[in-house]
Amino acid sequence: MTQIAVLADAIGARVEIVNPEAGEDTARTVAVTGIDLRAQGIRPGDVFAALPGAKTHGASFAGTALERGAVAVLTDEAGRDLVAESTSEPVAVLVHPEPRAALGAASATVYGHPSRNMQVIGITGTSGKTTTSYLVEAGLVSAGRVVGLVGTVETRIEGIRLPSTLTTPEAPQLHALFAVMRERGVDTVVMEVSSHALALGRVDATEFAVGGFTNLSQDHLDFHKDLDDYFGAKARLFAEDSQVRARRAVVCTDDEWGRRMAELARAGRDDATTVRTVATGARGVGGAGGAGGADWTVTDEVPDETGVQQFTLVGPDGTRHRATVGLPGRYNVTNAALAVAICAEVGVDIAAAIRGIGDVAVPGRVERVDRGQDFLAVVDYAHKPAALEAVIGTLRAATEGRIAVVVGAGGDRDRTKRPIMGEVAARAADLVIVTDDNPRTENPAAIRAAVLDGAHSVPAGDRGEILEIGDRAAAIDAAVAWARPGDVVLVAGKGHETGQEIEGVKHPFDDREVLGAALDKYRTAGPDGHHPPAAGGSHHGGKA
Numbered sequence: 001m002t003q004i005a006v007l008a009d010a011i012g013a014r015v016e017i018v019n020p021e022a023g024e025d026t027a028r029t030v031a032v033t034g035i036d037l038r039a040q041g042i043r044p045g046d047v048f049a050a051l052p053g054a055k056t057h058g059a060s061f062a063g064t065a066l067e068r069g070a071v072a073v074l075t076d077e078a079g080r081d082l083v084a085e086s087t088s089e090p091v092a093v094l095v096h097p098e099p100r101a102a103l104g105a106a107s108a109t110v111y112g113h114p115s116r117n118m119q120v121i122g123i124t125g126t127s128g129k130t131t132t133s134y135l136v137e138a139g140l141v142s143a144g145r146v147v148g149l150v151g152t153v154e155t156r157i158e159g160i161r162l163p164s165t166l167t168t169p170e171a172p173q174l175h176a177l178f179a180v181m182r183e184r185g186v187d188t189v190v191m192e193v194s195s196h197a198l199a200l201g202r203v204d205a206t207e208f209a210v211g212g213f214t215n216l217s218q219d220h221l222d223f224h225k226d227l228d229d230y231f232g233a234k235a236r237l238f239a240e241d242s243q244v245r246a247r248r249a250v251v252c253t254d255d256e257w258g259r260r261m262a263e264l265a266r267a268g269r270d271d272a273t274t275v276r277t278v279a280t281g282a283r284g285v286g287g288a289g290g291a292g293g294a295d296w297t298v299t300d301e302v303p304d305e306t307g308v309q310q311f312t313l314v315g316p317d318g319t320r321h322r323a324t325v326g327l328p329g330r331y332n333v334t335n336a337a338l339a340v341a342i343c344a345e346v347g348v349d350i351a352a353a354i355r356g357i358g359d360v361a362v363p364g365r366v367e368r369v370d371r372g373q374d375f376l377a378v379v380d381y382a383h384k385p386a387a388l389e390a391v392i393g394t395l396r397a398a399t400e401g402r403i404a405v406v407v408g409a410g411g412d413r414d415r416t417k418r419p420i421m422g423e424v425a426a427r428a429a430d431l432v433i434v435t436d437d438n439p440r441t442e443n444p445a446a447i448r449a450a451v452l453d454g455a456h457s458v459p460a461g462d463r464g465e466i467l468e469i470g471d472r473a474a475a476i477d478a479a480v481a482w483a484r485p486g487d488v489v490l491v492a493g494k495g496h497e498t499g500q501e502i503e504g505v506k507h508p509f510d511d512r513e514v515l516g517a518a519l520d521k522y523r524t525a526g527p528d529g530h531h532p533p534a535a536g537g538s539h540h541g542g543k544a
Helices: 006-009 056-065 077-086 100-109 130-140 171-183 195-199 227-237 256-266 330-345 352-356 385-397 416-428 445-454 472-482 512-526
Strands: 015-018 034-036 046-049 072-075 091-095 119-124 145-148 155-156 162-163 189-192 209-212 248-252 271-278 296-303 311-313 320-325 378-380 401-406 431-434 464-468 486-491 499-501 504-508
Touching: 006 015, 006 091, 015 077, 034 100, 034 171, 034 431, 046 100, 056 209, 056 512, 072 077, 072 100, 077 091, 091 248, 100 145, 100 171, 119 130, 130 330, 130 352, 145 171, 145 401, 145 504, 155 171, 162 445, 195 227, 209 256, 209 330, 209 431, 227 256, 248 256, 248 330, 248 499, 271 330, 296 330, 311 330, 320 330, 320 352, 330 352, 330 486, 352 416, 385 401, 385 416, 385 486, 401 416, 401 445, 416 431, 416 445, 431 445, 445 464, 464 486, 472 486, 472 512, 486 512
Parallel strands: 034 046, 046 072, 072 091, 119 189, 119 209, 145 189, 209 248, 248 271, 271 296, 378 486, 401 431, 401 486, 431 464
Antiparallel strands: 015 091, 145 155, 155 162, 296 311, 311 320, 499 504
């Protein structure tokens, strides 16, 4: 427990008592047991973090927080005045000019700086964060570590699942979670670190042992003004002047963004560890060791017909390690190599890490749905152009049949990528069914129109057939009905998600369950049960 005065000193805030005449000024010595941003989440003994918002100041809800047992409020000058208006009781207010900037340090202080007592691994990048996190977790467990996982799909403590709502939780929830993990004996934490989390300070005061970088491509340009700004947010995990800089860095240098990140990560320290799966024959750009200009390099990749891939991973000392990853796609070889390198950075035996990654399956990432059908059906989280292109390319390499892609785009998110999603799908697939993803508060038809615009920008002779079916379940049904033996049906965009958000309401919807039901229907009806894919939707032509 932390006294309010001690907490104020730790974050550089001043303590003011509003309504001191209503009672004795003892509020400064009250012990704090927790902290929360949500007034409805406050428990007795908590600090209520009342942050200024775009429309409403968090301190407007101070009355509710105090009624629920808050012993103090962290806010700014404007918030202090709102707190004074909300109660006639004496209340300690920790006044800080930038309360969001102080939130991470406040949370870490309240919960006793738990990240100091564990090795925390942060993984950032546009694609591959989730898969790499699962692979690292498996490598650590194989080596006997007690592991916590924090990510998009779920949070786990020693394999026990907790639901996740954000890729990276807000600082109060994150440090509380670290404290629980510490109490349960966790020694190593693997967590996805989003650009939003880095930009908004959600991971502030987290002490990272290792930072891992996967790649960077277009995403979240509704939040970041451009790709350089997006890169800059990711770079907070590696930059010399960042308060959340990881002590060690492991960077994939397959793209130019990765090479930039490696150079940035090297500043002010001996080196950054690099991983590369694209041979260059050059040294120096990727690191001091290994072939191909990187510390760790991949050679001799051999996929089989089931998607399992074997490869050789060459370590910094030149030692060759044969490894297997049970996930299709060359990018998953890259993710696996990055995972092994990260495990090595925290002292894990390389052979143990390689054993661990061999059988990892990741929910909603190239996840097969098998109901005994005679074609491949897959659900994948690909919701950005580069990821969609990569997964279609992976499936194309694994089949001689046709590929159908069911795809949409999320509402209230980066609008510029919508036509690019349509273009990528139309250029790579034989059938594209444009449908609804999570429209959120936007008009679903307008979102679909943007995706369709991109699809139609591909010359008719170079694109697949294009359909528009707004109802996602009907779109999945149509793709299954279209498929013939040896074909592939890919349902992209939502992956592991179990809901579809429309006008602020999250309706139960799991692509895996809906695809499974469509496959069951197909299997019962038999091949003669196929119907034209245009049924129930708009037909937009395609290849002859």
